[in-house]
Amino acid sequence: MYPSSFFNAFETSAVERLLADYNLPLHIYFTARFRCNTEKFQSVLARHYPRSQICFAVKANPCIGAIRVAQAAGLGVDVVSQYELRAALKTQIPGWQIICNGNAKTNDYIDLAVKSGACIAADSESELKLIDESAGRQNRKAQVLLRIAGMPLAGLTSADQSTASEWTKFGIPASQISSIFDRVRAMRNIEILGLSAHIGTQICRPAGYEHLLEHLLAQLSDLIKNGMNLRVLDIGGGYPLNYLSEAEWTRFKSRLRLQLAGRLPTAEWVTWNGLPMGYEHLKNPQIEETSDWLGKAYWSPQPGAAILEHILTYVLSDGTMVKERLKQLGEPLLIVEPGRALIGSTGITLARAIGVKEVLGCPVVILDLGVVNHGTVLISPDIYPVEVYPPKPNDAAIEAFIAGRLCFTGDMLSKVKIPLNRLPARGEVVILHQTGAYCADHFASNSCGFPRPAKIAIDEHNAIEIWRKAETFEDVFN
Ligand SMILES: Cc1ncc(COP(=O)(O)O)c(C=O)c1O
Secondary structure (H helix, E strand, O other), X not given: OOHHHHOOHHHHHXXXXXXXXXXXXXXXXXXXXXXXXXXXXXXXXXXXXXXEEEEEEHHHOOOHHHHHHHHHOOOEEEEOOHHHHHXXXXXXXOHHHEEEOOOOOOHHHHHHHHHHOOEXXXXXXXHHHHHHHHHHHOOOOEEEEEEEEOOOOOOOOOXXXXXXXXXXXXXXXXXXXXXXXXXXXXXXXXXXXXXXXXXXXXXXXXXXXXXXXXXXXXXXXXXXXXXXXXXXXXXXXXXXXXXXXXXXXXXXXXXXXHHHOOOOOHHHOOXXXXXXXXXXXXXXXXXXXXXXXXXXXXXXXXXXXXXXXXXXXXXXXXOOEHHHHHHHOOOOEEEEOOOHHHHHHHEEEEEEEEEEEEEOOEEEEEEOOOHHHOOOOOOOOOOOOXXXXXXXXXXXXXXXXXXXXXXXXXXXXXXXXXXXXXXXXXXXXXXXXXXXXXXXXXXXXXXXXXXXXXXXXXXXXXXXXXXXXXXXXXXXXX
16 A cells, blocks of 8 residues: 555656645546556457447546546546536537436436437336437437346445445336336337446456346347347446555455454554444354455455456356357447546545544544545545655654544544555645545535635646636635
8 A cells, every 4th residue: 555656757746746836635637547547448348349338437527627538538428417418518528429327317407318319327117208208399219228226236335335236226126127118118209229237336346247247138138039129238337446455455354354353452453443344244143254345345356447358258157258148139339337447546635634643542644634525435434545745765654544624523534544654744745546536526515614625637748727626715605
């Protein structure tokens, strides 16, 4: 987790420049990394299944700047709201390269999706009716995918981010799909192009995608046999980013097990308030001592595009490789919707240290940044690499929890004790790495009267683009 390895000389000099010109906290995105991440996905698809389309999940960093970078790399987009759709259209992404997701689509969102020729991932039967009516009013044919859920896919990521298992508000239960098809035939203004699913985010275990593909391809095959002309399969996002090295992840897990077994003094605990994280299930005596981590993980043997390659070359239970099976099914257009894996590693967040305290023998670094500007810690305790900047020759590594500035105890930027190169002095700059996805916006608010920080992008030619201005007193209080 020693972060200097995350940084190259160009990025270091860019940070120096930005520190001179901008107030902290500040979110910075290195756009060259986006292209590099995208090329890995493009290369996997070119080798294994060229009939494909990558749609960047805008929710990972919802702003025009990020959409523009995705468009320049030749991507379409996945959007989940009327405004995300408007931003995509404003950036000249053509309708056929846009997937409209969301479980609570408003009439305005549906109308615009139909009007722009975007492909709508329908979330329920009642929504299909609304889409049909909207298309009828506009004298158009709506392009639709049926979003499937209700599959045995729990435990792959945090329960709150698991989106295709039985307990989810998203999609249509797989068991209802064929009966819905019978009724959809009567809807004259809808064209069902195929199926879609999205199983969650930061899916570190390839088994999740293996189960998904077994289900989706069996379903697609049955529907095609029953005469449906289906030619699109959207397998969603979720491709993981490695926040730690394998050694760090393994070491963290083994220390957490010692902690949970009561074999570490509190000062050596590795999680805040004794959180069991992915070992919560070990409290159940029926589960074997040896059973491994469940839920959201922070290292994957196959991060990003590597897991997509695994999916396409996975051998299904009938002995056919996924990519071959797709060809047998008439070579449908394969859509993937990565967010985190494309933009997560492009971002860093800079904040000033306010101070350091000790809680129950553990060092706690306090930053002038809140959990509403960082990560998805409110959903599950994320792990991000952190360093005190600039590194100094006499740095001595030390582990600490990281606390935020908001008025509730849960405002911990890291509920995992993470290594720092040193404890920061008040006013020193602290860099949180890998913050490009979900951090700046997912929970952004003016909690406690703090303004939302700026988002700045910097390209390989050193050109700076402001993706979002920092809010002012007037923005927050007028
Ligand atoms: C429908 C859909 N597609 C794609 C994504 C992107 O997921 P990730 O950023 O994990 O790739 C999400 C995220 O929640 C989503 O809801």
